[in-house]
Amino acid sequence: xxxxxxxxxxxxxxxxxxxxxxxxxxxxxxxxxxxxxxxxxxxxxxxxxxxxxxxxxxxxxxxxxxxxxxxxxxxxxxxxxxxxxxxxxxxxxxxxxxxxxxxxxxxxxxxxxxxxxxxxxxxxxxxxxxxxxxxxxxxxxxxxxxxxxxxxxxxxxxxxxxxxxxxxxxxxxxxxxxxxxxxxxxxxxxxxxxxxxxxxxxxxxxxxxxxxxxxxxxxxxxxxxxxxxxxxxxxxxxxxxxxxxxxxxxxxxxxxxxxxxxxxxxxxxxxxxxxxxxxxxxxxxxxxxxxxxxxxxxxxxxxxxxxxxxxxxxxxxxxxxxxxxxxxxxxxxxxxxxxxxxxxxxxxxxxxxxxxxxxxxxxxxx
Amino acid sequence: xxxxxxxxxxxxxxxxxxxxxxxxxxxxxxxxxxxxxxxxxxxxxxxxxxxxxxxxxxxxxxxxxxxxxxxxxxxxxxxxxxxxxxxxxxxxxxxxxxxxxxxxxxxxxxxxxxxxxxxxxxxxxxxxxxxxxxxxxxxxxxxxxxxxxxxxxxxxxxxxxxxxxxxxxxxxxxxxxxxxxxxxxxxxxxxxxxxxxxxxxxxxxxxxxxxxxxxxxxxxxxxxxxxxxxxxxxxxxxxxxxxxxxxxxxxxxxxxxxxxxxxxxxxxxxxxxxxxxxxxxxxxxxxxxxxxxxxxxxxxxxxxxxxxxxxxxxxxxxxxxxxxxxxxxxxxxxxxxxxxxxxxxxxxxxxxxxxxxxxxxxxxxx
Numbered sequence: 001x002x003x004x005x006x007x008x009x010x011x012x013x014x015x016x017x018x019x020x021x022x023x024x025x026x027x028x029x030x031x032x033x034x035x036x037x038x039x040x041x042x043x044x045x046x047x048x049x050x051x052x053x054x055x056x057x058x059x060x061x062x063x064x065x066x067x068x069x070x071x072x073x074x075x076x077x078x079x080x081x082x083x084x085x086x087x088x089x090x091x092x093x094x095x096x097x098x099x100x101x102x103x104x105x106x107x108x109x110x111x112x113x114x115x116x117x118x119x120x121x122x123x124x125x126x127x128x129x130x131x132x133x134x135x136x137x138x139x140x141x142x143x144x145x146x147x148x149x150x151x152x153x154x155x156x157x158x159x160x161x162x163x164x165x166x167x168x169x170x171x172x173x174x175x176x177x178x179x180x181x182x183x184x185x186x187x188x189x190x191x192x193x194x195x196x197x198x199x200x201x202x203x204x205x206x207x208x209x210x211x212x213x214x215x216x217x218x219x220x221x222x223x224x225x226x227x228x229x230x231x232x233x234x235x236x237x238x239x240x241x242x243x244x245x246x247x248x249x250x251x252x253x254x255x256x257x258x259x260x261x262x263x264x265x266x267x268x269x270x271x272x273x274x275x276x277x278x279x280x281x282x283x284x285x286x287x288x289x290x291x292x293x294x295x296x297x298x299x300x301x302x303x304x305x306x307x308x309x310x311x312x313x314x315x316x317x318x319x320x321x322x323x324x325x326x327x328x329x330x331x332x333x334x335x336x337x338x339x340x341x342x343x344x345x346x347x348x349x350x351x352x353x354x355x356x357x358x359x360x361x362x363x364x365x366x
Numbered sequence: 367x368x369x370x371x372x373x374x375x376x377x378x379x380x381x382x383x384x385x386x387x388x389x390x391x392x393x394x395x396x397x398x399x400x401x402x403x404x405x406x407x408x409x410x411x412x413x414x415x416x417x418x419x420x421x422x423x424x425x426x427x428x429x430x431x432x433x434x435x436x437x438x439x440x441x442x443x444x445x446x447x448x449x450x451x452x453x454x455x456x457x458x459x460x461x462x463x464x465x466x467x468x469x470x471x472x473x474x475x476x477x478x479x480x481x482x483x484x485x486x487x488x489x490x491x492x493x494x495x496x497x498x499x500x501x502x503x504x505x506x507x508x509x510x511x512x513x514x515x516x517x518x519x520x521x522x523x524x525x526x527x528x529x530x531x532x533x534x535x536x537x538x539x540x541x542x543x544x545x546x547x548x549x550x551x552x553x554x555x556x557x558x559x560x561x562x563x564x565x566x567x568x569x570x571x572x573x574x575x576x577x578x579x580x581x582x583x584x585x586x587x588x589x590x591x592x593x594x595x596x597x598x599x600x601x602x603x604x605x606x607x608x609x610x611x612x613x614x615x616x617x618x619x620x621x622x623x624x625x626x627x628x629x630x631x632x633x634x635x636x637x638x639x640x641x642x643x644x645x646x647x648x649x650x651x652x653x654x655x656x657x658x659x660x661x662x663x664x665x666x667x668x669x670x671x672x673x674x675x676x677x678x679x680x681x682x683x684x685x686x687x688x689x690x691x692x693x694x695x696x697x698x699x700x701x702x703x704x705x706x707x708x709x710x711x712x713x714x715x716x717x718x719x720x721x722x723x724x725x726x727x728x729x730x731x732x
Contacts, residue, residue: 026542029576030569032553033546095507099500124556126642126668134465134552137503138545141461141510145541148514152534168518175511176392179504180399186500187398190490203396210395276492302492 003067003353004053007082010067010075011052014083015044018146035118036139039111040146043090043139046106050249050361051089051220052082054242057354058224061346062234077157077227081167084150085220091143092178098136099186100275107266112136160229167226174219181210189276189302197287204280212253213246217361237344241354244333244340248362251330254281256365258317264366270310276302280329285322334362369433369719370419373448376433376441377418380449381410384512401484402505405477406512409456409505412472416615416727417455417586418448420608423720424590427712428600443523443593447533450516451586457509458544464502465552466641473632478502526595533592540585547576555642555668563653570646578619579612583727603710607720610699610706614728617696620647622732624683630732636676642668646695651688700728 019041026033059065059078067075096102097110104110109117115135119128151171155164185207194200221242225234256265257272258281272279286297297316300309317323337358341351385407392399425431425444433441462468463476470476475483481501485494517537521530551573560566587608591601622631623638624647638645652663663682666675683689703724707717 022542025539026546029543029546029550030572032550036546036549092507095503099496099503101496119556123558124553125558126556130467131552131556135549137461137465138549138552140507141458142542142545144507144510145514145538145545148511149538152518156531165522172511172515173391176388176508177395179508179511180392180395180402183402183501183504184395184398186497186504187490190485190492190497192489192491206396 003056004049006067007052007056007079008049010071010079011049011083011086012045014079014150015087016041018083018087018150019044022146036135036142039114039135039139040090040143043094043106043111044087044143046108047086047089048364048366049082049086050216050357051085053357054217054220055082055085055224057350057357058221058226058230058238059228060224060350061221061238061344061354062225062228062230064347065228073157073159074228077154078224080150080154080157081223081227084147084154084171085223087143087150088147088175091140091147092182094136094140094143096182098133098140099182102267102271102275104267110136111139154227158227158229163227163229166230167223170219170222170226174215174223177210177219178215181207181212181215185211185277188278191278194278194283194286194298197283200278200283201280204278204283207278208247208250208254208280209243212250213243215246216249217246218242233345237340237346240340241337241344241358244337245358245361248330248333248337248358251280251326251333252362252364254279255323255326258282258314259323261365266366270305270314273301273310273313274303274305281317281322281326284325285317285320288320288322289316330362334358369422370415372433373418373422373445374415376437376445377415377449377452378411380445380516381453382407384449384453384516385410388512402501402508405480405501405505406456406509408474409460409472409477410453410509412474413452413455414730414732415448415452416582416723417451419723420583420586421448421451421590423716423723424587424592424596424604425594426590426716427587427604427710427720428591428594428596430713431594439523439525440594443520444590446516446520446523447589447593450513450520450537451589453509453516454513454541457506457513458548460502460506460509462548464499464506465548468633468637468641470633476502477505520593524593524595529593529595532596533589536585536588536592540581540589543576543585544581547573547578547581551577551643554644557644560644560649560652560664563649566644566649567646570644570649573644574613574616574620574646575609578616579609581612582615583612584608599711603706603712606706607703607710607724610703611724611727614696614699614703614724617646617692617699618728618730620645621689621692622730624648624680625689627731632732636671636680639667639676639679640669640671647683647688647692650691651683651686654686654688655682696728700724 019037023037056078065074065078093105094111097105098112102110103113112132116128116132119131124131155168158164188203188207195203218239221238222235225238257277258270260269262269286294289297300313338355341355385403389403422444431440431444459471460477463471464478468476469479478498482494482498485497490497521534524530554569554573584605587604588601591604624636626635628635652660655663666679704721707721
């Protein structure tokens with residue numbers, strides 16, 4: 001746990017330094033850009049830093065790295081990569097919240113809501129939400145390019161150029177996959193009807209894999225591993241642990257999206273239901289319903305729901321065996337991942353820490 | 367002109383190859399992502415390729431490069447950088463059109479309108495414009511990351527590592543500046559009132575410099591020059607040509623935004639007026655008006671305007687001396703740039719071609 005705290009501190013420091021540097025370089029643009037930079041800093045102060053942890057453990061799976069020691073070039077590169085992932089993730093969340101019309105994130109107003117509020121406070125003209133949209137799109141764009149700069153620094157920072165190039169390949173693929181996985185997610189929730197069960201399950205699983213599992217766990221591990229010069233075997237081992245843990249991570253997220261506690265998740269209870277997300281959980285639950293009830297269920301999903309309707313949908317899902325099935329899938333994926341870990345040609349200490357992190361990811365409440 | 371045609375062909379080919387490569391790599395995401403990739407290709411088929419030309423001439427200002435010859439590593443790197451700039455610009459335009467609520471771009475529907483139309487055609491549920499927004503945000507994000515990959519390829523492609531790093535620095539600064547310049551532009555148009563004349567002119571000029579002049583001309587030149595290993599003197603020369611030409615470029619854009627012909631610009635006539643852009647042109651025009659007329663002018667700007675109101679605002683601007691003043695500023699900036707060119711320590715042939723391009727940029731009609 002001490003390593004985790006130290007890593008979080010290093011990442012926060014790196015992000016703070018980066019923003020301060022940008023602030024100096026961008027001073028000629030005048031004081032009106034300050035709120036954007038402040039919001040960059042504010043948004044990046046939050047988050048669980050799972051991606052930073054996976055990137056670091058990816059590195060440590062392949063080569064030793066003392067987080068408590070002095071900051072040499074290797075540790076600096078890992079912190080750069082971890083910060084890049086957190087920065088990219090912030091950008092993705094900011095755009096995601098526009099797309100999903102989410103009002104809250106990390107227990108505070110979503111970025112587009114913050115800019116809307118600023119519009120009202122300053123008595124700007126025109127619709128406040130239009131300004132909110134502009135501010136959030138542009139801050140997301142800015143953080144995407146800053147993420148890229150941090151990743152460059154990481155890849156330039158390791159002595160082995162091929163290792164740096166390989167890390168970039170993983171980062172690049174991750175960016176394309178998450179944007180398109182996110183597109184499929186939106187497309188799915190706006191289709192007029194659920195597909196036939198098997199097809200729907202396949203589609204929901206595909207969204208889960210690309211929008212989340214690979215993005216949240218597998219890619220950070222592979223990026224960290226690549227920076228340490230991972231061999232093909234080592235990469236395969238990291239992936240065969242990372243993918244099932246990523247799946248477990250997102251299945252847990254599906255449960256939190258329906259049953260999560262607002263005070264803990266920072267998102268209103270049942271937000272996935274109002275957004276009409278066709279998650280694996282939801283797909284499994286509706287399959288069990290008699291056709292009349294299923295029609296009602298489908299009709300409510302993705303509409304403006306009041307508290308009673310949300311409670312009703314939650315009850316329906318709970319009364320099906322979908323929750324047990326998803327919990328079973330989480331366990332099996334965690335087992336598969338830890339099994340892979342035992343057989344993996346990766347460093348013992350890192351494997352132990354990965355196993356512990358896997359448990360945390362799978363049982364988390366936020 | 368032949369060089370320009372050859373460059374446009376090389377850039378188009380590079381972009382086509384890149385998208386084909388991504389299409390192969392992303393095949394596991396299934397056929398539903400095809401419309402996004404098709405739209406990436408469709409959008410990138412258009413455009414004036416000014417940035418590609420400036421990047422190439424930036425290189426040729428510093429080192430010889432035969433566009434008609436075989437594609438060696440240097441030409442490949444320049445084409446990569448030129449394609450990166452075009453790809454980044456596409457991303458910026460797609461997000462820009464969301465922010466400005468523009469319905470058309472390059473003579474076809476804006477990307478968010480295309481995705482909205484797809485939503486209707488496929489009978490998806492929920493509001494079509496929400497789907498349009500999602501598709502356009504995500505395609506913009508995707509193109510931003512692809513731009514970055516192309517720029518990596520460019521910088522890795524030149525033998526001199528320091529030159530590659532320097533090119534990235536220019537690219538990175540450009541990305542931050544354009545996002546924040548764009549933010550200032552939106553902020554400006556939504557302020558309740560115009561500022562006092564001198565302050566307003568200063569703000570409008572700042573937006574013009576960061577959102578456009580540096581972005582469209584200076585940065586592409588510097589990126590190209592850096593790839594060729596430009597010295598500080600050479601960079602200074604490129605900047606002292608590029609900035610005034612960039613200013614002239616945007617001042618011409620201000621005129622086109624008010625008086626441009628829809629058939630030529632691909633945007634409805636007077637679009638800057640409906641969007642309420644506080645351009646240098648508009649700022650100069652309203653300064654001349656008697657206070658009653660100015661109040662009417664300010665009240666109309668940035669509202670839903672019918673054809674008659676647009677014609678009235680156009681007439682008002684034309685009757686002031688703002689058009690002449692802006693034309694004068696364009697001429698003076700072009701003169702300043704060509705003067706700088708004569709004194710510049712850059713290759714003669716490139717200087718001649720830059721001078722010709724400068725004229726084209728300053729007198730264009732689209």
